[in-house]
Amino acid sequence: MSVCGAARCRGAVRRILQQNRAVCSHTSGSTPEGIREKLQAFPGGSVELQKQRDSGVALLTVNNPARMNAFSGSMMLELEQRVRELETWTEGKAVIVQGAAGTFCSGSDLNAVRALANPHDGMKMCEFMQNTLTRLLRLPLISVALVEGRALGGGAELTTACDFRLMTSDGVIQFVHKHMGLVPGWGGAARLVRIVGSQNALKLLSGAKKVDPDTGKQMGLVDEVLHCSSGEGNALSHAERWLGQFIQGPAPVIQAAKRVVVSGRELPLDEALQTERSVFGTVWGGPANLEALALKPKHK
Numbered sequence: 001m002s003v004c005g006a007a008r009c010r011g012a013v014r015r016i017l018q019q020n021r022a023v024c025s026h027t028s029g030s031t032p033e034g035i036r037e038k039l040q041a042f043p044g045g046s047v048e049l050q051k052q053r054d055s056g057v058a059l060l061t062v063n064n065p066a067r068m069n070a071f072s073g074s075m076m077l078e079l080e081q082r083v084r085e086l087e088t089w090t091e092g093k094a095v096i097v098q099g100a101a102g103t104f105c106s107g108s109d110l111n112a113v114r115a116l117a118n119p120h121d122g123m124k125m126c127e128f129m130q131n132t133l134t135r136l137l138r139l140p141l142i143s144v145a146l147v148e149g150r151a152l153g154g155g156a157e158l159t160t161a162c163d164f165r166l167m168t169s170d171g172v173i174q175f176v177h178k179h180m181g182l183v184p185g186w187g188g189a190a191r192l193v194r195i196v197g198s199q200n201a202l203k204l205l206s207g208a209k210k211v212d213p214d215t216g217k218q219m220g221l222v223d224e225v226l227h228c229s230s231g232e233g234n235a236l237s238h239a240e241r242w243l244g245q246f247i248q249g250p251a252p253v254i255q256a257a258k259r260v261v262v263s264g265r266e267l268p269l270d271e272a273l274q275t276e277r278s279v280f281g282t283v284w285g286g287p288a289n290l291e292a293l294a295l296k297p298k299h300k
C-alpha cells in the first residue's frame with residue numbers, strides 16, 4: 001500500500017474506533033467499573049476465541065453447556081475482551097459466533113438475573129451488553145451467527161448482533177423475554193426492527209413466537225438453512241462453506257466492504273458518503289486493485 005493509502009487507512013480506522021469509543025461512553029456517561037465488579041461475582045463458563053489464520057475466519061464460542069450456554073457475569077466480561085481482540089485483527093475476514101455442544105445460547109444466566117434484579121443494576125448490565133454487541137456488529141469482519149439448537153432471550157439478541165444468521169434444520173430462535181416479564185435490553189429489539197421490520201419484530205416480541213428455520217427465512221431473520229441437525233458436528237463446516245462465497249480475496253478489501261456497509265447502515269447520508277470516500281481511498285491503488293488492473297479481467 002502507498003504511504004498515502006496507509007495514512008487514509010489509519011484515518012478510516014481512527015473514525016471507526018472513535019465511533020466505538022462514543023458507544024462505550026454513551027447514555028449515563030458513568031464508567032462501567034461498578035457493573036464489572038458485580039458481573040465478576042457470577043463466574044462460570046467461558047467465551048473462547050480461535051483465530052484461524054489460514055482462512056481469516058475466527059470462531060467465537062459461547063461455552064457454558066451445563067446451563068445451555070447461558071451468559072454468566074464473567075462470560076459477559078470475556079465477550080467484551082474477545083470483541084476487543086477482534087477489533088484489531090487486521091488479517092481477519094470473518095467471525096462465526098456459535099454455542100458449545102450443539103446449542104446456541106439460552107440468554108442471561110438466570111442466577112445472575114435474579115441477583116441483579118434491581119432496575120439500576122439491570123440497566124447497567126444492559127448498557128454493558130449493548131456496548132459489547134454494538135461493537136461486535138461494527139467489527140470490520142463479516143459476522144455469522146451459527147444457530148444450532150436454541151437461541152433464547154439474550155441468545156436471540158446475540159444473533160441479531162451478527163450480519164448473518166444461519167440455522168440448522170432443528171434450530172429455534174425465540175425472544176422469550178415476554179415470558180420473563182421483560183423486553184430485550186441488549187439492543188436486540190432495535191436491531192430486530194432493522195432486520196425484519198417493525199411489524200414482524202412486534203409479532204416476535206409480543207408473541208414470544210418460536211422462529212423455526214423456514215419461518216425465519218421467510219421473514220428475513222434467517223439467511224440460510226443448513227441441512228444438518230444440531231450436534232452432528234458438521235454444522236460448522238456447512239457454515240464455513242456458506243461463508244466462503246463472501247470472503248474470497250484479500251482481507252483489506254473484505255474489511256473495506258464491511259466498513260462501508262456499517263457506515264451506510266448507521267450514519268446520516270452525508271457522513272456515510274464521507275466515510276465511503278475514506279474507505280475507498282484505502283483500497284484504491286492498493287495491491288489488490290493494481291493486480292486486478294494488470295490482469296484486465298472481464299466480469300462475464
Ligand SMILES: CCCC(=O)SCCNC(=O)CCNC(=O)[C@H](O)C(C)(C)COP(=O)(O)OP(=O)(O)OC[C@H]1O[C@@H](n2cnc3c(N)ncnc32)[C@H](O)[C@@H]1OP(=O)(O)O
Binds near residue numbers: 109150
Ligand atoms: C436481557 C437478557 C434476557 C434473558 O436472556 S433472560 C433468560 C432467558 N432464558 C431463559 O429463560 C432460558 C430458561 N431455560 C429454558 O427454557 C430451558 O432450560 C431450555 C433452555 C429450553 C433447555 O431445556 P432442556 O433441554 O429441558 O434442559 P434443562 O431445562 O434441563 O436445562 C439444562 C440446565 O441448564 C440450565 N439453564 C438453562 N438455561 C439457563 C439460564 N438461562 N440460566 C441458568 N441456567 C440455565 C437449567 O436450569 C438446567 O440446569 P440443571 O440441570 O437444572 O442444574
